[in-house]
Amino acid sequence: MTTWITICDTCKREDWDASLGRTHGEMLAELIEGAAPEGPDVRLRRxxxxxxxxxxxxxxxxxxxKLCYTLGRFEPTEEAAHAILDYARMHSDSDTGRVPYRDWPQGVKxxxxxRHPPLPE
Incomplete structure (x- = not known):
């Protein structure tokens, strides 16, 4: 089953400066998109x-x-992008969306x- 990473491209951290030319969310989205090609297990959208x-x-x-999660307070870094992608792959591999804490990539802790329960059928 496909897990989707939905990335907010309008997010601005407190230290945002208009001279950056784009938002922190756009920067993080670009890093996630560039870190790995989409596949049948994990897809991306902004x-x-x-x-x-x-x-x-x-x-x-x-x-x-499956259980769905919102994560935040990231800096737009390659490390964050990779941790998000790694967690999403684990989410995809899980039958319920639950990934044991001990398995979480350090970058998402x-x-x-x-956390949202799955919608009723």
Missing amino acids: VSCLMGCDHGCNVAVQAAG GHFVT
């Missing part, structure tokens, strides 16, 4: 605003019939904002 502005650089990790 949205404008996940309404998590206090958390800056937000992404949602989602799949039908401390970044979870919300």
Whole structure:
């Protein structure tokens, strides 16, 4: 089953400066998109605003019939992009979307904002 990484491309961290020319969310999206090609297990999409502005650089990790998560407070770095992708692959491999804490990539620890149960069928 496909896990989607939904990346907010309008996110700005508190240290955002207009001279950067683009938002932190755009920078993180570019890094995630460039880190690995999409495949059948993990797909990417951008949205404008996940309404998590206090958390800056937000992404949602989602799949039908599975627990879904919103993560935030990332810096737009290659390390963050790789950790998000690694976690999404683990989410995809899980039947329920639950990934044991001990298996989480270090780069996503401390970044979870919300967890949503799957929608009823």
